[in-house]
Amino acid sequence: ARLACEAIQRALTYAGRKALQTFQLFHSIELHGWLTLHQLYALADSQQLLDLPVADPLSGGDTIKATYLQALLLGCCKPNQLSQGDMAALYRGLKDWSMLAVVAAPESGSGLFLVDLDSDQPPLYSSLFTETPGARFRYIDTAPLVEHLEKIKLNDGEHGISFDKDTHIPTNLLAHLIESLGSMSLRNFNRTNSDAPLRISIGLSSSHYHVAGERLFEQLLYGEDYIPPASERVPTNPFLLPQEKGDLWQQANPEEDYSRGGDTAEEEIVEEIEHRVELDGNTRSELLFDEDRQLPPQQRFPIYNVQLTNTSPGGYCIEWTAELPGDTRAGDIVSLKEEHNRDWVIAVIRWVSHVENTRTLIGLELLSPKAMPYGARIHQKTGGKGPPMRVLLLPEIKLVGQPHTLITPRAGFREHQKISLISTGEEYTIQLLRQVAATGSFAQFDFRYIRELGDILAEDKAGHMGSYDSLWSNI
Numbered sequence: 350a351r352l353a354c355e356a357i358q359r360a361l362t363y364a365g366r367k368a369l370q371t372f373q374l375f376h377s378i379e380l381h382g383w384l385t386l387h388q389l390y391a392l393a394d395s396q397q398l399l400d401l402p403v404a405d406p407l408s409g410g411d412t413i414k415a416t417y418l419q420a421l422l423l424g425c426c427k428p429n430q431l432s433q434g435d436m437a438a439l440y441r442g443l444k445d446w447s448m449l450a451v452v453a454a455p456e457s458g459s460g461l462f463l464v465d466l467d468s469d470q471p472p473l474y475s476s477l478f479t480e481t482p483g484a485r486f487r488y489i490d491t492a493p494l495v496e497h498l499e500k501i502k503l504n505d506g507e508h509g510i511s512f513d514k515d516t517h518i519p520t521n522l523l524a525h526l527i528e529s530l531g532s533m534s535l536r537n538f539n540r541t542n543s544d545a546p547l548r549i550s551i552g553l554s555s556s557h558y559h560v561a562g563e564r565l566f567e568q569l570l571y572g573e574d575y576i577p578p579a580s581e582r583v584p585t586n587p588f589l590l591p592q593e594k595g596d597l598w599q600q601a602n603p604e605e606d607y608s609r610g611g612d613t614a615e616e617e618i619v620e621e622i623e624h625r626v627e628l629d630g631n632t633r634s635e636l637l638f639d640e641d642r643q644l645p646p647q648q649r650f651p652i653y654n655v656q657l658t659n660t661s662p663g664g665y666c667i668e669w670t671a672e673l674p675g676d677t678r679a680g681d682i683v684s685l686k687e688e689h690n691r692d693w694v695i696a697v698i699r700w701v702s703h704v705e706n707t708r709t710l711i712g713l714e715l716l717s718p719k720a721m722p723y724g725a726r727i728h729q730k731t732g733g734k735g736p737p738m739r740v741l742l743l744p745e746i747k748l749v750g751q752p753h754t755l756i757t758p759r760a761g762f763r764e765h766q767k768i769s770l771i772s773t774g775e776e777y778t779i780q781l782l783r784q785v786a787a788t789g790s791f792a793q794f795d796f797r798y799i800r801e802l803g804d805i806l807a808e809d810k811a812g813h814m815g816s817y818d819s820l821w822s823n824i
Contacts, residue, residue: 350398357393358403358413361386365420369440372428375701375709384469390417391466391485411448418447421489424471425462426529429700431522432678432789438518439526442510449494455482460490461533474533491530498527521787540659540666547655547667548686551677553758553791555650556684557739560693561722565646570724570737572773658710664696669709680788682756683713695720695743695756697788717743725757728767737771754785755794762792767799
């Protein structure tokens with residue numbers, strides 16, 4: 350029995366990892382892939398091996414049932430809406446949490462999902478079944494698991510969950526997991542087939558540039574006649590480049606020559622700064638979201654022409670083209686413009702799916718029919734303000750009760766911060782309230798405007814002058 354138990358558990362582990370890799374490629378599970386998982390589970394069920402503990406050095410579940418549910422629940426989490434790293438993190442989390450889900454026969458239980466062990470299908474919503482489930486059907490009750498996840502979110506929601514230094518589930522991913530396993534979601538709008546052309550710009554920086562009327566960030570902040578200071582024009586001025594110093598042999602392996610000799614904390618900080626590794630341009634662009642200034646704007650912020658597949662009031666489905674960047678992923682912010690529209694529409698990539706005949710489809714959810722570009726400076730606790738960063742203000746839509754929100758980079762912004770919104774000739778102070786959405790690429794916040802003392806005094810002064818003017822005209 351032990352040998353059979355280990356063999357089935359190992360087979361389920363490999364089948365589950367193969368399913369994970371298939372999801373990460375945004376493909377559908379191959380033919381007989383789901384059937385293999387179901388049949389291995391059914392075999393263990395018939396031999397009463399489901400709950401026997403199995404020591405697995407391959408990091409699978411502790412039992413056959415846990416390993417089966419680990420793969421099954423990943424398929425219930427809408428993996429085509431997740432990035433590859435998010436899928437890997439969820440799969441790791443489900444290793445610990447899958448046993449909280451309950452598998453029950455039709456006569457003895459119920460659940461959000463229903464699976465046919467003799468089919469080659471993933472779990473489906475049980476409420477969509479019109480016929481009475483047979484003996485080979487199993488309910489998957491995720492309510493105990495969702496309750497556990499909600500407690501985790503309540504206690505550790507601000508920081509997310511870390512399993513090791515490389516595996517972390519942030520709060521937005523935890524919320525996605527709770528939503529996917531906690532309730533049935535159906536399409537809100539009907540789709541209409543379309544083959545119209547669509548222009549698309551991908552990423553917050555690129556969307557910001559086009560929404561701003563093809564103005565660079567500095568021009569938006571400081572005006573059309575802005576000239577970068579010398580420090581920002583280093584790449585074009587060889588006399589401003591830093592000169593190499595020291596022996597070339599010492600540069601071969603600087604770690605061997607580095608020693609912390611400072612006696613004070615201040616000297617240690619100085620030495621640490623002097624020893625800091627400098628990043629190349631490409632790495633700096635990836636980490637600091639700072640595009641290569643040597644390229645013309647048309648190359649830094651490209652526009653791609655794509656073909657629509659279908660549309661709905663809530664979004665678009667487009668077909669991937671060869672010219673789209675290879676790192677496009679679910680959760681990216683995009684700006685869209687139809688053929689006869691004047692304004693850029695703001696949307697988010699909700700899912701990516703590879704289908705037959707090597708076609709790739711991308712689902713876009715509309716966030717706002719219009720946006721206003723700003724630079725945002727975070728108010729520091731010390732009294733200063735941080736450097737400006739690109740943000741998009743999505744205006745209020747009273748017709749559907751949608752309040753104004755702010756689209757920000759994923760890192761650096763959090764609830765209750767005070768922010769200065771800057772554009773040429775104008776500046777507003779706001780406070781971020783609730784984070785209403787987040788992906789790996791951006792965050793979205795409710796906010797409120799804050800009246801500064803100077804604004805109040807200016808209004809009072811204008812009000813008094815207005816009353817004097819009115820009195821003078823009456824005289």
